[in-house]
């Protein structure tokens with residue numbers, strides 16, 4: 435399996451520029467892009483049909499003119515509607531317009547309802563601002579017509595870098611993109627607008643570019659770092675993870691996380707419980723052990739034993755001063771640590787103080803696993819927050835929010851959701867895509883935190899452990915499908931692990 439880089443529009447321009455500098459003319463690239471789009475269109479049209487190609491004012495439109503020419507030559511009845519007359523185009527797009535060589539109607543006259551296929555070549559990576567006016571109207575007509583749509587490179591109106599809609603955006607059944615996918619193909623709502631995405635090789639390399647290293651999440655990212663079991667080893671070689679339980683009445687979350695950690699392969703897992711919650715935890719635990727700690731000082735004492743090498747805390751701990759003290763004790767002990775839910779929300783309005791704790795020099799990784807609401811509460815209050823924290827929370831792009839929090843707290847961040855982003859403090863990130871909406875079920879995130887801790891207990895580095903946990907959690911949930919509850923996720927891991935490890 436090869437790494438799948440996701441290039442932003444600046445990096446993509448740079449990749450194109452390098453290819454052109456190395457001797458392939460830009461127009462040759464456009465011919466290849468247009469041909470790939472025409473091939474994709476033909477696969478969507480089993481026989482000759484009526485194709486409407488919508489062409490924008492830039493090179494995306496150029497790709498559309500080339501595709502229109504090829505489709506017409508292959509016997510389809512092609513109508514081209516364009517934002518600008520061919521005479522007003524420049525560069526490669528002008529050449530492509532001349533290659534089309536037939537009539538072009540204004541965008542306002544385009545009739546998507548009368549087409550068997552609409553090819554969307556309005557805007558690609560060059561979309562620079564929100565769409566307005568007649569383009570918005572044309573997109574509404576396309577989306578309202580209910581005809582199959584093939585988008586060239588990016589569904590027009592979707593920001594290739596962020597996946598956000600800029601004013602209005604085409605809803606495509608398929609998208610053909612070039613060289614590699616872009617973050618906007620994986621981030622919602624762009625992912626939903628793009629439909630099935632295929633990547634065409636047009637001779638542009640995506641490797642060796644400056645700027646953020648963003649990839650699609652997959653085993654190629656983290657399988658090389660996956661802990662291998664030693665045939666002569668024993669359970670202590672695979673670490674001992676501790677998961678903090680809430681009080682009586684709030685104990686289930688910790689047990690879900692603990693089960694995730696154990697199934698992920700930690701040698702031993704213990705739930706840290708207060709004496710008051712001991713009986714309820716004991717009534718539900720078998721392979722998972724328990725340790726009684728009634729306050730953070732006792733927890734610090736427990737952590738003088740360095741066999742406890744991974745910690746997970748947050749779910750159902752309660753929001754407030756007490757939880758902050760548990761978090762401080764955990765961070766001071768310098769173990770591989772997962773902070774989730776109330777461990778983050780307890781620092782609402784105290785982002786600077788939280789970051790100071792997380793940033794203190796340490797040997798072992800800290801992984802934060804907020805969903806969007808938890809990130810917002812941590813960075814944007816209520817309460818006094820710095821301009822820096824508020825700016826990160828306000829970033830429109832999920833990718834930028836995750837990377838921002840990771841740098842701010844010097845921690846690995848798992849920003850959860852349908853398009854979970856895992857980010858490192860150095861700015862690299864992966865976007866996950868193998869999940870299922872059935873994962874949105876109570877306690878699902880608790881299991882995820884436990885899986886991260888279980889992998890780190892076995893010595894897996896933090897970023898790889900987080901990316902692997904997100905992928906395995908999503909895979910287990912997607913394989914189970916309808917009816918999934920959080921308890922099913924740990925039980926789905928053995929099958930996922932078997933397929934991964936052979």
Ligand SMILES: NC(=O)C1=CN([C@@H]2O[C@H](COP(=O)(O)OP(=O)(O)OC[C@H]3O[C@@H](n4cnc5c(N)ncnc54)[C@H](OP(=O)(O)O)[C@@H]3O)[C@@H](O)[C@H]2O)[C@@H](O)CC1
Nearest residue numbers: 450463464491492493494557558559560561562563564587
């Ligand atoms: N580079 C290469 O070699 C290759 C590139 N390829 C293809 O090129 C595409 C990128 O081409 P691109 O850079 O020309 O950008 P594109 O997406 O066509 O849009 C830019 C145009 O739209 C305009 N515009 C922007 N926002 C607007 C708005 N809101 N509302 C209205 N207008 C707006 C903007 O004008 P301006 O901002 O100057 O007003 C400009 O005219 C890429 O996605 C791929 O399909 C392939 O052929 C392979 C080789």
Ligand SMILES: Nc1ncnc2c1ncn2[C@@H]1O[C@H](COP(=O)(O)OP(=O)(O)O)[C@@H](O)[C@H]1O
Nearest residue numbers: 850851852869870871873874876877878879880
């Ligand atoms: N539509 C979806 N597609 C894929 N994964 C999802 C979707 N909705 C939620 N998830 C995943 O489910 C988990 C929910 O976690 P979280 O929000 O913490 O819930 P809880 O607090 O109930 O455990 C996260 O891992 C998230 O990425």
Ligand SMILES: [K+]
Nearest residue numbers: 557586588590
């Ligand atoms: K497009």
